[in-house]
Amino acid sequence: MSDVFWDAQDPADEVEESELKYKRPWWVTAGAILDLLLLFAIVPVGILALIPFFFLIYVYLAQLIVWVSPALVLLNVAVFWWSFRRKQAATTALAALGLAFVAVSFVVLMLWQAQIVIFGIGF
16 A cells, blocks of 8 residues: 555645534524424425325415415525535535425415415415
């Protein structure tokens, strides 16, 4: 084997900061927990939506998500921006998934031709 692999590395050569040096703000943690709860709620209902009656539960869940969609979008954009800049892959993926859930909920309500209500204001 080559001796190059085993040479000691100079700590001054390290440019990247460790993920452990970043203190995660509370709003990023809250956003990640909210996105995980959405994930754990939507995936089983989405699978059960293949059965006709359970699709109504999915439509109801989509109405709830659309009702709070401005808050979800703002929170997920902020979490995505924070985590993307700090190369936090899991949090970035959760934020992108949260944005996708909001978009899919709008599409489901449009296809179902349900009234779209955002914070109590109907459109």
